[in-house]
Amino acid sequence: MSGVSENRVLAGSPSTGEAARGGLIADVPRRALILLGLFAALLLVAPATVGDYLLSVMILVLYYAYLGLAWNVMMGFAGQFSLGHALYIGLGGYTAGALFVHYGLPPWFGMVVGAAVAAVMGGVIGALGFRFGVKGVYFALLTIAFAEFTRILFDHWGWVGASSGLYLPVEYRDTDDLWLLRGSATMFYYVILAMTAGAFILCHWLLQRRVGYYWQAIREDQEAAQTLGIDVFRYKMIAVMLSAAMTAIGGVFYAFYYNNLYPETIFSMHRSIELMLGVIIGGIGTLFGPILGAIVLTTLGEMLTGLTEDLGLDGIKQMSYGVALLVIIVYRPGGLWPWLRRRLGLEKPR
Amino acid sequence: MTGDLAAATAPMLRVDGVGKSFRGLKAVQAVSFEVPRRGIVALIGPNGAGKTTTFNLIAGAMRPDTGRVFLEGRDITGLRPDRICHAGIGRTFQLVKPFGELSVEDNVIVGALRGTHDVGAARRQSAKILALLGLDDKAGLPAHSLTLPDRKRLEVARALATQPKLLLLDEVMAGLRPMEVDRMVATLRSLNEETGMTILLIEHVMRAVMALSHWVVVLNYGEKICEGTPGEVTSDPRVLECYLGDEAL
Numbered sequence A: 001m002s003g004v005s006e007n008r009v010l011a012g013s014p015s016t017g018e019a020a021r022g023g024l025i026a027d028v029p030r031r032a033l034i035l036l037g038l039f040a041a042l043l044l045v046a047p048a049t050v051g052d053y054l055l056s057v058m059i060l061v062l063y064y065a066y067l068g069l070a071w072n073v074m075m076g077f078a079g080q081f082s083l084g085h086a087l088y089i090g091l092g093g094y095t096a097g098a099l100f101v102h103y104g105l106p107p108w109f110g111m112v113v114g115a116a117v118a119a120v121m122g123g124v125i126g127a128l129g130f131r132f133g134v135k136g137v138y139f140a141l142l143t144i145a146f147a148e149f150t151r152i153l154f155d156h157w158g159w160v161g162a163s164s165g166l167y168l169p170v171e172y173r174d175t176d177d178l179w180l181l182r183g184s185a186t187m188f189y190y191v192i193l194a195m196t197a198g199a200f201i202l203c204h205w206l207l208q209r210r211v212g213y214y215w216q217a218i219r220e221d222q223e224a225a226q227t228l229g230i231d232v233f234r235y236k237m238i239a240v241m242l243s244a245a246m247t248a249i250g251g252v253f254y255a256f257y258y259n260n261l262y263p264e265t266i267f268s269m270h271r272s273i274e275l276m277l278g279v280i281i282g283g284i285g286t287l288f289g290p291i292l293g294a295i296v297l298t299t300l301g302e303m304l305t306g307l308t309e310d311l312g313l314d315g316i317k318q319m320s321y322g323v324a325l326l327v328i329i330v331y332r333p334g335g336l337w338p339w340l341r342r343r344l345g346l347e348k349p350r
Numbered sequence B: 001m002t003g004d005l006a007a008a009t010a011p012m013l014r015v016d017g018v019g020k021s022f023r024g025l026k027a028v029q030a031v032s033f034e035v036p037r038r039g040i041v042a043l044i045g046p047n048g049a050g051k052t053t054t055f056n057l058i059a060g061a062m063r064p065d066t067g068r069v070f071l072e073g074r075d076i077t078g079l080r081p082d083r084i085c086h087a088g089i090g091r092t093f094q095l096v097k098p099f100g101e102l103s104v105e106d107n108v109i110v111g112a113l114r115g116t117h118d119v120g121a122a123r124r125q126s127a128k129i130l131a132l133l134g135l136d137d138k139a140g141l142p143a144h145s146l147t148l149p150d151r152k153r154l155e156v157a158r159a160l161a162t163q164p165k166l167l168l169l170d171e172v173m174a175g176l177r178p179m180e181v182d183r184m185v186a187t188l189r190s191l192n193e194e195t196g197m198t199i200l201l202i203e204h205v206m207r208a209v210m211a212l213s214h215w216v217v218v219l220n221y222g223e224k225i226c227e228g229t230p231g232e233v234t235s236d237p238r239v240l241e242c243y244l245g246d247e248a249l
Ligand SMILES: Nc1ncnc2c1ncn2[C@@H]1O[C@H](COP(=O)(O)OP(=O)(O)OP(=O)(O)O)[C@@H](O)[C@H]1O
Pocket: B022, B025, B027, B045, B046, B047, B048, B049, B050, B051, B052, B053, B054, B094
């Protein structure tokens, strides 16, 4: 117990808190590392201790955490608002799914192709938006337009099953085939855990680099950023394309985990909103916010799903997401993570 | 070779007949002046005279309708602001534009990354600049928590961090107390003397203009009405006239 008081001293004054929001700190407090280690260990041993249902919920949490991290690169770091990220989930899922169904190509190959396709699509949207000065809400509308357009396209495209959907053959096997991503829930759990950890580490690394500083400068004030020599167009393009590619890889996971893809659901606006809600609740622009947000929102959603099934009340889930969002916007506008981080005494030791 | 020679003998900045109108309002009209290498030139004039607009035309924030801008003999007219920064011009904004959520130090690091990819090197450089401007004790604070005078200092620090040959300062002394003005003047003078940095500054604080500048250019209603040494312009009847009713002098 004596360690606690010692760390409280290390945690520094609360006034330095806000500055760390961008997470540009290399000098993470010891206590943060310990907590992170504990959290990681818990995640690693979870499948051995929890039941099937809880495992499926945890997969969902990690899936949304992953998508949130991807969206956060564009919105949280570079300040570019996308309301159409379902587009990239769909592109990744369909690309890898179709290559697997039609040619038997492994998802790892489809992942690369899907990420590339999504990056190109993101690049097209970004180029259009940024070149012609489409900003803020209008840029968000542009991203929705592309998602809707693609949904309609896929609805009529026979090769990917059109509106009746694309199905991945489900095989029942005793062994996990990591190469073809066919196997048990435990295997899928570790796959999405690795993806989320990878995305987290990538984001942490990017924030320490020049590109991370430049993104945040652009987010805070584009004119000032440009005056300091930043090629604003180029760095915004990097953010959009990277975010799109990361999101598409999430889509590949979705395709192989659920084994079915419908344009109606995967490209829907609903999906786009869902993936950003967690980030807003957890804390936009922070590293841990998307993960915390996914935990809170998915847990809430699961609890309410159980409740609505018992009571036969529809729409409660969406409504309570709305309420949760409202509460956060009013009481913790920066999201839960900056507040929780302060509570846990994880501030920069300065 | 003639190009190199021209570049070596050309003034740091040559503004040649630049003009800019906003919906018929002629904010800047056929303004020409030069800033010699290692010089400190002040741009003065009453409110709305077109000083900030002139800066915008030099730094690429706006493209001039007429005229050209040369940096060391190289035509930089209409280049993008980031290109102009890389060409060697650093500027501050009269209406300060800090990166509010970033720490003071991180603000300056962004500037210092103009010359290096290495964040560590940029951090070391920014520490020196923060100390120079007396912001070192506030390095860890978020920029949005600074007072206006400190934000002005941060503007200067960030622009300096890009290691410019020519520094454009837009009213960085406004709101500073007399002692703070003297300190800023001393800092700028030593930068000019020790590193040879050329400075063009817009300033209403005449105390600073008189103390710092080698040459003064006066604008009124978008036009250059005169230029000369600080002593010359402050006794020029045209200058006194344009400031009449304007309490500045
Ligand atoms: N972006 C703009 N759009 C329209 N009019 C503008 C714009 N920028 C400046 N102006 C107008 O141009 C004129 C010159 O403005 P400018 O900001 O250059 O003056 P200034 O000399 O910097 O004044 P101050 O000392 O008050 O800062 C003013 O009449 C101003 O209203």
